[in-house]
Amino acid sequence: SQKIEQNSEALNIQEGKTATLTCNYTNYSPAYLQWYRQDPGRGPVFLLLIRENEKEKRKERLKVTFDTTLKQSLFHITASQPADSATYLCASGSARQLTFGSGTQLTVLP
């Protein structure tokens, strides 16, 4: 069955460092991957989308890569700030259904 997995449950980093989060998929080839941020008690908020024919996408301090050979997407936050602390979700699917990974909880320490 199709699976989308995020490696680590929690990641702690120092303020100013780059956070790197991993999303792996198995048993299928998604046409795109999406990344969302979720704060406690809130709904997911869309951050970035990357298509299978794009190697990299950037938005301000955020960068996403898509490696179809490794079946993996990496999500980077550069110059991280305590306000970046949240759970980050990767997701893929279609207009009819979106499947989420379990998320990585990021804590940026001051």
Next chain:
Amino acid sequence: EPEVTQTPSHQVTQMGQEVILRCVPISNHLYFYWYRQILGQKVEFLVSFYNNEISEKSEIFDDQFSVERPDGSNFTLKIRSTKLEDSAMYFCASIRGTGGQSNQPQHFGDGTRLSIL
């Protein structure tokens, strides 16, 4: 910026009762969704809705569940004969759904926390 709104923010219900969770999607959006998130677990797809009918549903979305778009603005999820394991956050989402909708980001509400006692 337009947003998806959900009411109530918290619903407490006795086991066996029926609940209706309400959502107002973004006004020019055409695809609507319900997701569930049990405490500490992943966001799980329940159902998608387009053109006044269910587009896709997951195994979770059994006969206990139903969705409806009763008017031009509301989108509801009804859960009949609630069980303890229905306790979760329920999120509504929508997308514009025109012109390459398969890769459009979904806009989520902040959810309804459903507590079954």
